[in-house]
Amino acid sequence: MSDAQPPQPFVPKAAISRLSLYLRELQQLIRNGDERTSSTKLGALLGFTDAQVRKDLAHFGQFGTPGIGYRCADLIDAIRAILGTNRPWPVAVVGMGNLGRALVGYGGFAQQGFKITVGFDVDPRMVGSTIENIPVHHLDELAKITAAAGIKMAIMAVPAAAAQQVADRLVQAGIEGILNFAPVTISVPNAVSQVGVDVAIELEQLSYAIVTKLQNS
Numbered sequence: 001m002s003d004a005q006p007p008q009p010f011v012p013k014a015a016i017s018r019l020s021l022y023l024r025e026l027q028q029l030i031r032n033g034d035e036r037t038s039s040t041k042l043g044a045l046l047g048f049t050d051a052q053v054r055k056d057l058a059h060f061g062q063f064g065t066p067g068i069g070y071r072c073a074d075l076i077d078a079i080r081a082i083l084g085t086n087r088p089w090p091v092a093v094v095g096m097g098n099l100g101r102a103l104v105g106y107g108g109f110a111q112q113g114f115k116i117t118v119g120f121d122v123d124p125r126m127v128g129s130t131i132e133n134i135p136v137h138h139l140d141e142l143a144k145i146t147a148a149a150g151i152k153m154a155i156m157a158v159p160a161a162a163a164q165q166v167a168d169r170l171v172q173a174g175i176e177g178i179l180n181f182a183p184v185t186i187s188v189p190n191a192v193s194q195v196g197v198d199v200a201i202e203l204e205q206l207s208y209a210i211v212t213k214l215q216n217s
Contacts, residue, residue, distance in 0.1 A: 015056045016083075021046050022053070023079045026072045038069035085113035090149055092175075094166055095157035096121040096129075096136050099181060103155060104132045114153070118145055139166070143173035153177040160184040167194075 163182035
């Protein structure tokens with residue numbers, strides 16, 4: 001199996017998203033004791049064609065052996081290298097309310113290479129506390145602490161009304177990637193990557209699917 005090649009220009013965003021899905025399935029195959037898989041099996045697990053799997057991987061290099069398939073461990077290593085998760089990523093959480101505390105307590109991030117190392121808030125009741133062994137500092141210390149810790153990625157779990165202001169402070173502090181759980185769109189410079197997570201939108205999509213199914217039944 002060859003080493004992963006640098007990403008080619010204009011890789012479709014959907015293809016990159018599917019890499020994460022492939023990674024999860026490969027990790028599950030390893031847990032199940034499977035050392036090898038194929039594009040056909042990997043695609044079937046996710047509802048994709050084998051051609052789609054091969055096309056997605058081909059954006060980044062040549063993997064596996066024709067007629068034999070992929071060694072799961074090797075393909076996991078290659079995908080993690082492509083996604084940049086073959087190194088640990090320290091992450092800050094801004095907003096230590098119910099959602100922020102739940103995110104800090106979630107162990108799945110560390111399993112994928114993301115370690116929440118610090119939290120920030122403006123509530124005097126939260127500042128100075130420790131949650132799941134994670135220290136909580138005042139938001140005013142954001143730039144100093146993230147710079148010292150080399151943190152480039154942050155999760156925002158703040159109310160919608162505060163989201164843009166917090167995003168601005170994250171950008172000023174040198175944060176380059178923001179995962180936004182606030183139910184509002186934020187504006188950041190092109191150099192800063194952002195992903196919005198709105199659970200209500202996903203529930204609306206489920207609602208539409210259910211209603212449509214009922215109407216057509």
